[in-house]
Amino acid sequence: MLILRDLREGPRKFHELQESLVGISPNTLSSRLKTLEQHGIVERRFYEQHPPRAEYLLTQKGNELRAVIGALRDWGEKHTRG
Amino acid sequence: MLILRDLREGPRKFHELQESLVGISPNTLSSRLKTLEQHGIVERRFYEQHPPRAEYLLTQKGNELRAVIGALRDWGEKHTRG
DNA sequence: CAGTATCCTGCTAGATACTG
DNA sequence: CAGTATCTAGCAGGATACTG
Numbered sequence: 001m002l003i004l005r006d007l008r009e010g011p012r013k014f015h016e017l018q019e020s021l022v023g024i025s026p027n028t029l030s031s032r033l034k035t036l037e038q039h040g041i042v043e044r045r046f047y048e049q050h051p052p053r054a055e056y057l058l059t060q061k062g063n064e065l066r067a068v069i070g071a072l073r074d075w076g077e078k079h080t081r082g
Numbered sequence: 083m084l085i086l087r088d089l090r091e092g093p094r095k096f097h098e099l100q101e102s103l104v105g106i107s108p109n110t111l112s113s114r115l116k117t118l119e120q121h122g123i124v125e126r127r128f129y130e131q132h133p134p135r136a137e138y139l140l141t142q143k144g145n146e147l148r149a150v151i152g153a154l155r156d157w158g159e160k161h162t163r164g
Numbered sequence: 165c166a167g168t169a170t171c172c173t174g175c176t177a178g179a180t181a182c183t184g
Numbered sequence: 185c186a187g188t189a190t191c192t193a194g195c196a197g198g199a200t201a202c203t204g
Binding site for chain 2: 072
Binding site: 135 | 165166167168169170
């Protein structure tokens with residue numbers, strides 16, 4: 001969910017996601033991204049350069065999750081304090 | 083999520099939830115319900131009778147999750163086949 | 165009926181180190 | 185930079201049996 005929340009705002013690089021998802025280890029992040037990719041929710045674009053660059057972005061199917069994430073965010077903002 | 087999906091349609095008893103959530107063990111169901119109760123999402127109504135009766139229902143806070151569950155259900159129906 | 169108690173296993177995911 | 189490899193601990197949760 002937190003990955004998707006980030007990707008709602010545009011493509012993100014691996015290290016950007018890792019910085020945003022405080023505490024996540026690279027293997028966990030990698031694993032999550034692969035699962036999301038397998039499910040057709042996230043697309044990975046890899047550029048073989050030096051340094052290498054990778055971007056993750058929502059697919060159409062992923063974009064259609066915006067309604068879910070948005071509803072959840074609204075609920076969270078309403079009911080969370082602190 | 084599946085508990086909440088059920089409770090959207092009205093109060094449910096412990097055994098009704100257990101039948102609906104195929105494969106869930108009673109301790110797991112009990113644990114989930116307690117967590118939801120602690121978070122103020124579900125309310126438990128217990129009637130000391132013979133046989134005893136318990137009902138679980140959404141609180142106001144829980145009701146406000148309908149938008150989330152609904153959005154997720156719509157997405158699931160659109161993207162799931164089989 | 166509505167749970168609790170106990171036991172046990174598998175998976176999630178962090179820590180750490182390493183590679184193209 | 186963008187990961188993979190390896191190890192390990194903790195915990196979620198199923199199986200089963202039992203209680204008021």
